[in-house]
Amino acid sequence: MSVMDTIKYLYLSTEVSAREFDSKILLALQALRNGYTSVVGEDHFFYRNIEKLPPGVLFEKCFTADHYDLIIKPASERGFIVTGIDEEQLNSFKTPFMHRRAYPESLEAATAVFTWGDHQLLKMMKERPQYKYKYIKAGSPRIDLLTPQGCEFYRPHAEALKKIFGDFLLVNLNTHVEHLGGNEYATKAVVATKVVDMHNPEEIKFLENLFTRASLVLRELLNVVSYFGENHPEVTVIIRPHPADNGQELARFVSQYDNVKTIFYGPPEPWLQASTLSLSSGCTTSLMSVMMDHPTISYIPPSVADYSDRHIANVVCPIAESRGAVVDAYFKTLAGETEWFTSHIKTTAAIREKFTEFSPDKLSSVTMMEHIEKLYVERGFSNEERLDCNALDLSYGVSNYKFPMVSLGDVQEMADRMIKCFDIPVQCRVEEIRPRVFLFSAE
Structure with a gap:
């Protein structure tokens, strides 16, 4: 695999596979319905390659200060649509420094910020009211997996x-x-x-x-x-x-x-x-x-x-x-x-x-992709670059205890079963870019 011929990309960075990987696969499968090709994998891949990837939609796992420096700022400067959800903000709700997870520069660079439900939405509007027009209550694909x-x-x-x-x-x-x-x-x-x-x-x-x-x-x-x-x-x-x-x-x-x-x-x-x-x-x-x-x-x-x-x-x-x-x-x-x-x-x-939003009848992953597609259209987003895997930095080490190795066959099997269980009207081909990083495209 060297050059892909699609130009509509969704990038789904994953820090902890046990927490996030399956839900990112679900979101990638829903994205196929809107014509996206998705890259799902460990966060280190995106940190090292954000300058080499064709601009598209970057879905981040948080909006903290360190993530601003690592990926949100460089992605925004290259014209990416930056969005995502704080994967760790559902459970905690009385932490005095929780507002620091919503780093102002990260929110400024983001196009939209998804929230788990009403509580986080109201908290964000109170702590960072200047960005309230960017907040979208949608739930999380992780919640879809509990339906x-x-x-x-x-x-x-x-x-x-x-x-x-x-x-x-x-x-x-x-x-x-x-x-x-x-x-x-x-x-x-x-x-x-x-x-x-x-x-x-x-x-x-x-x-x-x-x-x-x-x-x-x-x-x-x-x-x-x-x-x-x-x-x-x-x-x-x-x-x-x-x-x-x-x-x-x-x-x-x-x-x-x-x-x-x-x-x-x-x-x-x-x-x-x-x-x-x-x-x-x-x-x-x-x-x-x-x-x-x-x-x-x-x-x-x-x-x-x-x-x-x-x-x-x-x-x-x-x-x-x-x-x-x-x-x-x-x-x-x-x-x-x-x-x-x-x-x-x-x-x-x-x-x-x-x-949190929780409904078997209207999945959060569907709601998120509806909003992402709307952002894409409203931005008038246009990208002529192609994903060239030969240009990527794939040489870094493979040890990552937050993201154990998973085979291409297992990921393809997961995608196929997820399509069936969630009744997603797509056919998906999964390819491995490097260990722990996978490309999801329509067959």
Whole structure:
């Protein structure tokens, strides 16, 4: 493959494959209906090649300061239509520095900014009112994957997991295990992304408190895992780490128990479907489980109670305040007693609806592409450049623990099943540009 003959391009940059890759494939397939050829892959590819790619639509995963420097500014200067959604802003809603994720220069350079729902839309209008004409409430393709169509897409994977592991408790960590060693590692990471103003004492204090509490939450969750490991060896416990966790510390922890395993690969949706009960504390995965109508619980013991109201997951999901309550919820669910879960999520449905658009009848991926196509037409966008893969920088390393290797055959099979499950009237050919970067075009 050297030169492609289409001139209407959509670029879908992906930081964490478990979180974003499947939803970006869905968006690429919907884009085929509007005549786009899409490039979907790891973010490093786009950072290194934004100056070499033909101008088109760049769909970004956030609008922070570091992403402005890495890709939003150079893409905008080359005439790209820059849009996207903050992949990490759904769950957090009381963070004092959350407005810093909406970096003014990034919003200035963007053509449009999608929001998950009413809450984020109103928050953006309050924090950055000068760009309110750019905000579009559309939901997210990630939410589409939680609809009945999405559950059908993941069903074969979930059934395979069920055959392998049987009944199991799924523990979702939304904090690096490195936090157990102190705040220095995490603080440096946040400062490097320019999310926090280190000249602002209020933000520095909040950051310190945030990571102290995150460490407490992580310890409490691992204490629950230890309890099952020591007292219920008949219960399989699967831990899904934070996507940016390198796994070394966690591997040492789980080696103590025969019934505890750590899984680093694949999207969370089939694991949620296959699990008996999902356990977390302030994790977006719990919200996903609720939207799939699958039993989940947030663990908020007294030691972390003041941390709990920062996350919508802890408002929407049932709460366990003790280790015993978690154990009780697991064995009740195992016995088919789920009224404790279904009755709770009925009472919190209205709250959830404020935070995200969720409809099997009008998918967010369809809504997004309608808006993107409108932007394309209104801009009068015209591009005569062709995608020449021989001109791209494909020489960088292949190691990326946030985005494990995936084969071309697997991606083509995913695309074919997604087309069928979501009833998308297209035929798609997938080609590999380089490991973890794929081209989606119409056959």
